Amino acid sequence: MTEVFASGYFALRPSRARADRGEEVLTTEEYHARALKGLLEAVGMTKAELDAERYALGVNRGLWPHALIWTAEVVQNLGLSPNYTFVSDHGGMSGVQMLIEGYAMIKSGLVDHAVLLGVDSPLTPAKPMGGYRLERTWRYEINYELPLGMVGPLSEAAFIARRHMHEFGTSAEELGMVAVSQRKNATKNPWAYLKQPLNLDEYLKSPFLAEPLRMLDAVIPVNGGFALMLSSGEKAKKITETPIRVAGFETAINQEATNELRDIARMTLPVNRLFEKVGAKIDDVDFFELYDDFTVVVLMQLEALGIAKEGGGKFIEKNSTTYDGDFPVNTGGGQLSAGQAGTAGGLGLVVEAVEQLREEAGERQVKGCKTGLVSGLGGLGYNANLVNRGLVLLTRD
C-alpha cells in the first residue's frame, strides 16, 4: 500500500473583517475559492487537471449555519467533480480529522489525492462573533450553561484553568508565558494576525473575560483558512521534491466517558499508542504544534505528552518554547496570535508543520527539523475538557 504525503499547502491572510482598516470582508464561500486557487497554484495544477484526477474533497463544518447537504453546494460553487466529498464535525480537531479521512481514502486506493479546504468566516457576513449565537450549539450548553449566564468556551476553559491552578499551582505568569512565547513566534510569521511583540506585563494588564482567564489567554477569532493536498507516494513525487509523509496518527474520543468525577485539569493523549505504532519516540520530535484554544490547554498537553512531568507551568518557566528555543511549540504563533479561523484553525497547525518540514518557514524556521507533532482538540464538554483529541506525526524523509 502507498504511503500518504502532504504534497502542497496554502494559507490565506487572516482578517477581522474591518473594512475601515482596509481588511478583506469575505464569506466562507469566497474563502473556499481563494483557498483552492492558492492550493492549485502551489501544486502546479489547473482546476481541469485536478478534476481529471481521482480525488476527494474535504471541508470543515464552519461556524455559520450552512445547508444540511452542504458539500453539494460547495462543489457547485467551485465547479468541482470529486470522486468523494466529506465534512468534518470535530471543532478544533477538524483539521486532524480531515487529514485522517483523506489519508484513509488514499491509503485504501479509493483516490490518489485529498483536497482539504479548511476555511471559516466567524466575523462575516452579519453579526460578529461575540454577537448572540452563530451555529446552533450543543443541547447541554443550551440547557445547562447559557441560562446560567455562562459564556461558551471561555467559561468552560475558565473552569479548567481554575482547577489547573488549584492542582498544579499554575500562576497567571505561567499562563502568560504561553501567550508571550507564541507571540514571539508570530512576530516572524507574515500571516499572523497579531504580530506586535508582547511582554508579560502587557499580558497581565489584559482584561479579565472570565476569571482567571484574560483576553490574551484566548484565541483571537479571524476570518480565513488553509488548504492542504494529500497525495499517494507516486503522485506526490510528481508534485513536489519535498513531500511530507504522514507517519501516523491516533485519536481519543470522549475519554473517561463513564467517570462523572473526572479530573478536568488533566488530559490524556494517545501519545504512547502513536509512537508504538510508528516505531518512533517523542524525543524524535523537533517541534510541536499543539492546539491552543486557550493558554492553559497548551500546558495540559505538555503534561499529557509526558514532557512536563512537574507541570506545564513549571516547564514553560524553565524552557524556551519559541521557534529558536530548545523546545519549539506553535512555531507560527498558534491560534493565540496568528488567529483562529473558526473550526478551520486546527488545519492551520497542520499547515504550519508542513511548511516547517519543507523548510519554507522563513524567519521562524526551526533549523534542521525532520519531524513535527500536531494535535487537534475539539468540543469542550460538560464537566470535562476536550472531547475530541487527535495527534498527527509528520516527517520529512
Add this chain to the structure above:
Amino acid sequence: MESIQKPLPEVDSTNAPFFESVAAGRLAVQHCRNCGRHQLYPKPWCAACGSLELDWTDAGPEGVVYSFTVIRRVIGNSKDFERETPYAVGVVELKEGVRVYARLLAKELPSISIGKKAVFQPLKVGEKLGLPYFSVVTDQ
C-alpha cells in the same frame, strides 16, 4: 421571574424532571436502577452501563465548589447578563458523585474558592422550570 430576554432551557422528555424538581426546590439527579450510579446532565440512558432503566433521586441540598469562574464580559450569550456582571458560575460536586453547573451566589465574589461548601438555592423561572443556583458558604 427573570427577564424573558435571557435564554431558557429547551425542556424535553429527558430533562423535564430535572427542571421541574429545581422549580419545586429540589435537585433531582438521574439514577440508574441497574448499576446504581448517578449522572448529570440528564441523558437518554445510563452512560456508564448502558441501561435504559433510569429514575430520579433528590440530591442533598449541599455540595462543594469543584471549580468556578467570575464572568467579567458577556460574550456569546444574551446581553441581558451584562447588567449582572461580575457574577460567578461554577461546578458543584454533590455527595451522589456527580457535578452540576450552577450560578454561585456570595456576598463577596473574591471569597469564593475551590472546596467551599455550597447550599442549593434554586431560582424559579417558570411553573415547571428552575435553574440551579447555589449559595457559597464563605464564613466557614
